[in-house]
Amino acid sequence: MDNSAVRTEGLTKVYKDFWRRKSVSALTNLNITIERGEIFGLLGPNGSGKTTTVKLLLGLLFPTSGKSWLLGYSSVDLKVKSKIGFLPEESYLYKFLNAEEILDFYGKLFDIPKTERRLRIDKLIHDVGLNPYRKRPLSQYSKGMLRRIGLAQAIINDPELVILDEPTSGLDPIASREIKDLILDFKKQGKTVILCSHLLADVQNICDRIAILNKGVLQVMGNVRELLSQKDVIEFVVKNLSDNDIQAVETFIKSRSGDVLSINHPVSTLEELFLTIIQQSK
Numbered sequence: 001m002d003n004s005a006v007r008t009e010g011l012t013k014v015y016k017d018f019w020r021r022k023s024v025s026a027l028t029n030l031n032i033t034i035e036r037g038e039i040f041g042l043l044g045p046n047g048s049g050k051t052t053t054v055k056l057l058l059g060l061l062f063p064t065s066g067k068s069w070l071l072g073y074s075s076v077d078l079k080v081k082s083k084i085g086f087l088p089e090e091s092y093l094y095k096f097l098n099a100e101e102i103l104d105f106y107g108k109l110f111d112i113p114k115t116e117r118r119l120r121i122d123k124l125i126h127d128v129g130l131n132p133y134r135k136r137p138l139s140q141y142s143k144g145m146l147r148r149i150g151l152a153q154a155i156i157n158d159p160e161l162v163i164l165d166e167p168t169s170g171l172d173p174i175a176s177r178e179i180k181d182l183i184l185d186f187k188k189q190g191k192t193v194i195l196c197s198h199l200l201a202d203v204q205n206i207c208d209r210i211a212i213l214n215k216g217v218l219q220v221m222g223n224v225r226e227l228l229s230q231k232d233v234i235e236f237v238v239k240n241l242s243d244n245d246i247q248a249v250e251t252f253i254k255s256r257s258g259d260v261l262s263i264n265h266p267v268s269t270l271e272e273l274f275l276t277i278i279q280q281s282k
């Protein structure tokens with residue numbers, strides 16, 4: 001049995017018009033392998049083939065050619081469906097139910113025993129930060145709250161593979177950080193995560209590897225750090241140097257035919273600054 005979490009070979013999807021003529025090549029000859037336990041980012045602009053790829057993996061679309069496997073099973077094998085969790089970009093949930101009821105409903109679909117279902121629901125509601133609102137109807141939820149309950153619904157079956165489409169969409173920075181921490185917890189639990197997001201900072205912070213699609217074609221795939229690394233630039237991070245010491249280091253580098261591009265103090269991200277200020281103001 002294949003030990004990878006996801007594998008595709010020549011996966012292709014061509015949409016045809018009413019007369020069965022080729023209309024749009026949504027995905028062309030996609031070959032990727034996602035290892036078990038990694039967080040994998042699937043990136044690309046609108047119309048790049050991300051959504052088509054996800055739908056093919058979930059068995060919601062059939063490929064024009066090529067094959068795909070999830071957790072060692074063919075993506076069309078019904079046995080694998082109970083091992084997958086999926087959060088779509090837009091969660092279509094029953095707005096007249098509250099958080100407990102919606103999770104109980106989906107838990108019943110997976111035939112989770114009542115006692116276990118109750119324990120999972122309590123933990124998930126707590127983990128996504130909705131405990132104070134667990135009895136409130138979803139019709140009164142904000143967009144960010146709906147994303148949180150959607151994430152809880154996606155993992156109610158304790159899946160091995162989790163596919164998340166824009167999981168932090170509509171969330172404020174604090175809620176976004178909480179969701180990212182949850183995704184990192186999935187990795188610690190041995191789950192595999194496929195993350196589709198337009199927020200590149202999110203992807204850079206938590207993904208092990210990424211693939212970038214454009215016009216249905218895989219453009220690049222690899223380790224995030226290696227892809228972002230500038231091989232011809234070397235960065236030194238030091239502290240407690242006097243101005244004279246800095247000048248001496250700069251002179252030494254130039255004496256070895258090196259170019260000093262800049263000497264600056266490290267800068268944290270806006271997200272880090274925002275979260276620090278909020279935490280300190282509590």
